[in-house]
Amino acid sequence: MKNLYFFKYPLAVFMTGFLVQFVGGLFKIRHWPGADELITIGIIVGGAGICWGIIKLLLLKKPE
16 A cells, blocks of 8 residues: 555656646547647656656565
8 A cells, every 4th residue: 555655646647647638639629729739748748657657666675
């Protein structure tokens, strides 16, 4: 359970990126302006969250 809190912030960043990307997809469906920018920002933020989580996972020390 302790390890779940270890990934709280990277998961929040990833979910924020996913939400922005989802809203960008809805904008794209409705043909509203700004859809491409929202999708791009969402992909970048989501990718940053994934990279942050991977780095934290690699730096996690095993209990001895």
